[in-house]
Amino acid sequence: MSDIQQIPLVPEQAAILRKCQSSFCHAVQAKFNCMAILHNMEEAGSFGTGHALRADKRYSTKLSSEVEISVWKDDLTRHKVAAVVNAANEKLKHAGGLAQALSYAGGPMIQKYSDDVIKKIGKVKTGEAVFTPAGNLPCELIIHAVGPQVSPKSSQKELDQAAVLLHTAISSILQIVVNQNIPSVAIPALSSGLFNFPRDLCADIIVKAIKQFHEYKGFYGKNVEIHLVNNDEPSVQEMERATRAILDPSSISGSFSGAVQGHSMPSSSSNSLQCGNVTLHLKMGFIEEEEVDVIVNTISKDLGLSQGEISKAISTKAGTKIQDEIYQMKNSTSFSGGDLHVTHGHNLKCKAVYHTALTDRSWKSLHNGVSECLRRAARGYTSISFPAIGTGNLGFQKQDVARIMTEAVAEFGKHNKSKLVVYFVVFPKDKDMLKAFDNEMKSGKVKAKSLEVRNDMTTSFASAAKETTANETPTVEFQSSCGEAQREAKEWTINMLKPSKKRTINNNHVIYLGQKDHEYLLSLQIIFDVHIEEFFRSGNGGITITGSPSDVSCVAIEVEFMLCKAQEDFAQAEERDILYSVVRWSCKDEPWIQRPEISAVLEKAHLAGIENRVFSNHKVSLMHRTVVGNTGRTSAVERTCMFGHFKSLNNSFYARTHVNRDDYFEKDVMKIFNACGLSIVKVEKLENIALKQLFDRNEQRVKEKPKRLYQRVSAQFCDLICRVGFQKEFAPPAEQRYGSGIYFSSTVDGARRLWKEQEHEHEQYIYIIQAQVLTGRTSIGSPDLILPPAMKGDPLDRYDSVSHRAQTWVIFNGQQALPEYLIICDTSTAV
Structure with missing residues (x-):
């Protein structure tokens, strides 16, 4: 890195x-x-798109035959109960945290219902609760409860006063549950997110309030399920700790996390250990299904994910992009070739994947590999899952793996200052490995005690469970x-x-937003009380947001992500069509394989060296060129190259490679940039074998040599151009004077004038792409053109491009241009 x-x-x-x-x-x-x-x-209260959690029931107990209380890790916007509790403010403006997430998931009607309540009764006081219909949420009602808000560094007096109000708020929720005959309700860690109430104290008060409500016969003998639901691990652990300690003290000498419930664990299992600020849990499961911040994978020296069962499972679940990212990293000039490689999670339910490549088969290598993963994770994450490393191709004994990995966690825990939850995930059928870990965690080899909570230690344990970084910046x-x-x-x-009452996001992919996107924009407008306006004029589109500065920033970030998703969807469709134009997969017995989207997936998997792909009930073997259907019949699969041999380029069909500028650029090219006052920081060679084949076919049609032309782009489009070539949406000039097409300039200085500096004012560098462009027969351009003009009045015989004084060139077909180099220049030396 x-x-x-x-x-x-x-x-x-x-x-x-x-x-x-x-x-x-x-x-x-x-x-x-x-x-x-x-x-x-705080992790809780994140608004927007994230990884969907699967409902994970951690603990359950009964206060009586009628009332059950349980602890869950789940997304409250998807949790299946009759009513969910919203952490609301007095005005019921759902503009942050959990309230915002519920309002977005439930649709604009949630805010409208809330506004109607305010008009009718006025503000909802702290400690009170009201209810409304739940809109599009999978429940019937939302109970809007106003919990107390405290300052980040609150005094004991402030906390004592707020604790009373939080207790009252829980009682108000339960009273609504009883009055409305609600059979099940989901309650989050009210006030612990944006309202700064300490998480451990919050859990204690919520559980005690429920217990007291029950003891005072508040449920009147009605059957009620109370779910304590949160989507962040620290809150879930605090809720489980408080529930066990307050409602079922006899249970607290067993498993703390409940993560292993439902699995067949050995008797007397010491499946949780506390090692300083590190909590270690042992569980059975599949590493690729883990829902944590970081998943650890073991990878071969060649960085391929097709070797080893763990790598294969992770690669299959994550999708082909994870292998692409690893190879792109390998080809980067900054790649150090070390033993730990970090990628995004892609289709996995994690934020990052740590690919560790052990240097040798020694115990020290295994110990160092685990330690490095822990050290890196502790810098910004709160949870990490390890498989049993080294028992496969490396040939370690299972008892040795258990000892080395557990000792590495224990030693790391002695010095780590931030809280970290670690899971050892054992494949369900590997009973020997499970037993080895279990024995190691029970033995005296590790200087850590099993997690225990006694009745007289509840307060001290809760304090120890606080986030140690709470007072850090x-x-x-x-x-x-x-x-x-x-x-x-x-x-x-x-x-x-930066504070601003008005912000404009320029991105031509605004034209690809669908109905759901526009509904989302409407909900953002209501939730944040801002004005949102879409525009598209003179070939340039985007979205303008107006409102209070903080709300404008929030909405602008949401809009940026929405537009990024739209441009990625557009790029994937282009990528699919490009690949389908040059290579096709087919099967006589399974015609669905020839669909462009399936064919493209198979081709990318083939180039990446993946052996098998599964589609519904069909398994395609790319190695043996067969498909096994849902009836068990095996059929032959064919791969047809449309324009000649089509082979892998670094396990993909495109690549960006850092090059030595002196080796790849002639002196006259260097002079062009120097004359413009630009200092070249980096040069990358752009290669795309699919685009090259299509470009070559067009060159045969045009029958004229291509010109070396330049285009200035924003940083976010550099990789997309390498993937799918030049598109008019990626780099529209300030004014489309010569037609609605793809613009180029014959000079670097001309490119800077064509794409004005203010369009890129917040970028640190200038990004210039050098391309080979087939201009062919050219004509004079005009703003109304969407295609080149016809020659001699024949609509089927058209010019290949339009131009202006041989300085500006416009093509209308992206396959007439081939990206060659990306030149990154330092703006600090630009004239």
Whole structure:
């Protein structure tokens, strides 16, 4: 990895990112291929798109035959109960945290119902609760409860006063449950997110309030299920701790997390250990199904994911992009070739995957590999899952693996200052491995005690479970193999968090937004009380947001992510069509294989060296060129190259490779950039074998040599151009004077004038792409053109391009241009 860029956040900025942290992280990844890690920020209450949790029931007990209370890790917007509780404010404006997430998931009617309540009864006081219909949520009612808000560094007196109000709020919720005959209700850790109430104290008060309500016969003998539901691991653990300690003290000498419930564990299993600030859990399961921040994978020296059962399982679940990312990292100039490679989770239910390549078969290598994963995870994450490393191709004995991995966690826990939850995930059929880990965690080899909570230690344990980083400054950290990408991500973030009552997001992919996207924009407008306007004029489109500065920043980040998703959907469709034009997969007995989207998936898998792909009940073997249907019949699969041999390019069909500028650029080209006052920072060679074949076919048609032309682009489109070629949506000029097409300039200086500096004012670098362009027969352009003009009045015989004074060139077919080099220049030396 290159140098790490960080931004310390003031409280106002941290509050903005708490509301939309998921969309922020996704946008940074999509725009800059960069990983954003938020430090010292609450996980709960994130608004926007994130990984969907599967409902995980951690613990359950009964207060009586009629009342059951249980602890769940789940997404409250999807949790299946009759009513969910919303952490609301007095005005019922659902503009942050959990309230925002529920309002978005439930649709605009949630806010309308809430506004109607305010008009009727006025503000909802702290400690009170009201209910409304649930809109599109999978429940019938939302109970809007107003919990107390405290300052980040609250005094004991402030906490004592707030505790009474929180107890009252829970009682108000339960009273509505009884009055409305609600059979089941989901209650989150009210006030513990944006309202700053301590998580451990919150859990204690909620459980005690439920217990007291029951003891005072508040349920009147009615059957009620109370679910304590949160989507972040620290809150779930606190709820389980409080529920066990207060309602069922006899249970607290057993498993703490409940993560292993439902699995066949050995008797007397010491399946949880506390090692300083690190909590270690043992569980049975599949590593690729883990729902944690980080999943660990073991990878071969050649960085291929087709070797080893763990790698194969992770690759199959994550999709082909995870292998693409690894190879792109390998080809990067900043790649160090070390033993730990970090990628995004893609289709996995995690934020990152740590691919560890052990240096040798020694115990020290295994110990160091585990330690490095822990050290890296502790820098910004709260949970990590390991498989049993080394028992496959490396040939370690299972008891040795258990000892080495457990000791590595214990030693790390002695010095680690932040809280980290670690899972050892054992394949369900591997009873010997499970037993080895279980014995190791019970034995005296590790200097850590099994988690125990006694009645007289409840308070001290709760204090120990607090986040140690609570008083540290919130920061955003950017990680990437490319230093330029990190700096662009940092500058973009600084700009997005600057206070502004009006912000415009320029992106021509606004024209691809669908009905659901526009419904989402409407809900954002209602939730944040902002005005949102879409525009498309003079070939340039985007969205303008107007409102209060903090709300504008929140909505702008959500809009950026939405537009990034639209451009990725567009790029994937283009990628599918390009691949289908040059190579096709087919099967006489299974015609669905020849569909463009299936054919493209199979081709990318083939290029990546993946042996099998599964589609519904069909298994396609790319190695043996067969498909097994749902009836068990095996059929032959064919791969047809349309224009000649089509082979892999670094396990993909495209690649960006750093090159030595002196080796790849003639002196006259260097002079062009120097004459413009540009200092070249980096040069990358862009290759795309699919585009090259299509370009060659067009060159035969045009029958004229291509011209070397230039295009200036934004940072977020560099990789897309390498993937799918030039598109008019990627780099529209300030004015489309010569037609609605793809613009190029014959000079670098002309490219800077064509794409004006103010369009890229927040970027740290100037990005110029050098291309071979088939201009062929050309004519004079005009603004109304969407195709080249016809020659001599024949509509079927058209010019190949239009131009202006041999300086500006416009083509209307992206296959007439082939990207060759990306030249990144330093703006600090630009004239």
